Amino acid sequence: MQQLTLPAPAKLNLFLHILGRRVDGYHQLQTLFQFLDLADDITITVRDDGKLNLLTPFAGLADCDNLAIKAAKILQSATSTSLGADISIHKCLPMGGGVGGGSSNAATVLHGLNILWQTHLSNEKLAELGLQLGADVPVFVHGQAAWAEGVGEQLTPVVLPEPWFILVKPNCHISTAEIFQHPDLTRDSDPITVAAYLQRGARNDCEAIVRKRYPEVDKVFKLLNNLAPTRLTGTGACLFAEFADKNSAERAFKQLPDDLQAFLARGCNQSILHKHLQSRTNSI
Numbered sequence: 063m064q065q066l067t068l069p070a071p072a073k074l075n076l077f078l079h080i081l082g083r084r085v086d087g088y089h090q091l092q093t094l095f096q097f098l099d100l101a102d103d104i105t106i107t108v109r110d111d112g113k114l115n116l117l118t119p120f121a122g123l124a125d126c127d128n129l130a131i132k133a134a135k136i137l138q139s140a141t142s143t144s145l146g147a148d149i150s151i152h153k154c155l156p157m158g159g160g161v162g163g164g165s166s167n168a169a170t171v172l173h174g175l176n177i178l179w180q181t182h183l184s185n186e187k188l189a190e191l192g193l194q195l196g197a198d199v200p201v202f203v204h205g206q207a208a209w210a211e212g213v214g215e216q217l218t219p220v221v222l223p224e225p226w227f228i229l230v231k232p233n234c235h236i237s238t239a240e241i242f243q244h245p246d247l248t249r250d251s252d253p254i255t256v257a258a259y260l261q262r263g264a265r266n267d268c269e270a271i272v273r274k275r276y277p278e279v280d281k282v283f284k285l286l287n288n289l290a291p292t293r294l295t296g297t298g299a300c301l302f303a304e305f306a307d308k309n310s311a312e313r314a315f316k317q318l319p320d321d322l323q324a325f326l327a328r329g330c331n332q333s334i335l336h337k338h339l340q341s342r343t344n345s346i
């Protein structure tokens with residue numbers, strides 16, 4: 063087999079608590095990751111000459127900085143394969159929005175090339191390689207909704223309700239590093255348990271600062287929160303409102319102004335990448 067097309071889904075941070083800060087500046091978190099059935103599509107074709115080409119360059123981002131290419135390079139050097147690849151990314155996920163598109167692209171490329179190059183690395187090894195690219199890559203590699211601790215890399219799979227969401231990307235770009243450096247960020251939240259989250263919910267500690275720094279986020283937050291309980295994902299800028307069923311989500315979606323970048327999606331405990339990989343394995 064020489065070519066594969068695989069999805070690279072979005073994630074939500076259903077809540078995000080910051081418990082402290084490590085000496086290296088990274089923050090200790092507690093968060094709950096769930097996937098959405100909303101995804102980029104990535105097509106990978108094997109090359110014999112070892113070259114790694116991105117056929118769909120992103121405006122303003124050098125190909126060598128694209129996480130899809132970085133993931134391919136890491137796998138290439140970890141396995142010493144002589145093979146290369148052409149990679150095309152059909153982008154659907156808002157970039158820099160806290161839905162993890164770049165990390166998800168990296169995880170999908172790791173899985174796709176591991177199949178095409180027949181390098182046979184375990185999920186654990188792929189997650190270890192992915193962590194070098196970003197704190198969120200391992201959860202996409204494993205593909206199970208997860209309770210996360212540490213800097214987001216200590217994962218415990220969980221089974222959660224799978225509600226419907228309206229996801230909105232306010233028209234602004236937020237730097238993750240900038241939010242984590244903010245002097246007013248809450249860094250001393252008490253740890254909680256999954257059971258406590260399921261009973262009472264929990265906040266996103268970045269939300270107050272992001273809403274204050276970015277009026278556009280605050281405006282969209284108020285609009286969505288009138289329709290259903292709303293949260294920031296990650297460090298933003300995307301906001302999500304939760305609905306128990308598809309009909310109520312659709313009704314609310316119709317009330318949104320036309321100029322908003324909004325998506326209707328379902329929460330998934332198994333990433334659609336992994337559903338796809340499983341159905342491939344079953345059909346072989």
Ligand SMILES: C[C@@](CO)(OP(=O)(O)O)[C@H](O)COP(=O)(O)OP(=O)(O)OC[C@H]1O[C@@H](n2ccc(N)nc2=O)[C@H](O)[C@@H]1O
Nearest residue numbers: 075087088089160196197198213214238239242296297298
């Ligand atoms: C906090 C989360 C929640 O999902 O935010 P989003 O990026 O999704 O919004 C992620 O873990 C982010 O992961 P990712 O975007 O991969 O972050 P990285 O590239 O590893 O780090 C970007 C910058 O954020 C800060 N950072 C990141 C993670 C962390 N636990 N503590 C930090 O202080 C560091 O300053 C780092 O330089």
Ligand SMILES: Nc1ncnc2c1ncn2[C@@H]1O[C@H](COP(=O)(O)OP(=O)(O)O)[C@@H](O)[C@H]1O
Nearest residue numbers: 128129130157158159160161162163164165167
């Ligand atoms: N394949 C990729 N898709 C999206 N962003 C990428 C990719 N490769 C590198 N990036 C960079 O990573 C940044 C964060 O992207 P993304 O993962 O979409 O956001 P977030 O971490 O906020 O969820 C982008 O602004 C972009 O500069």
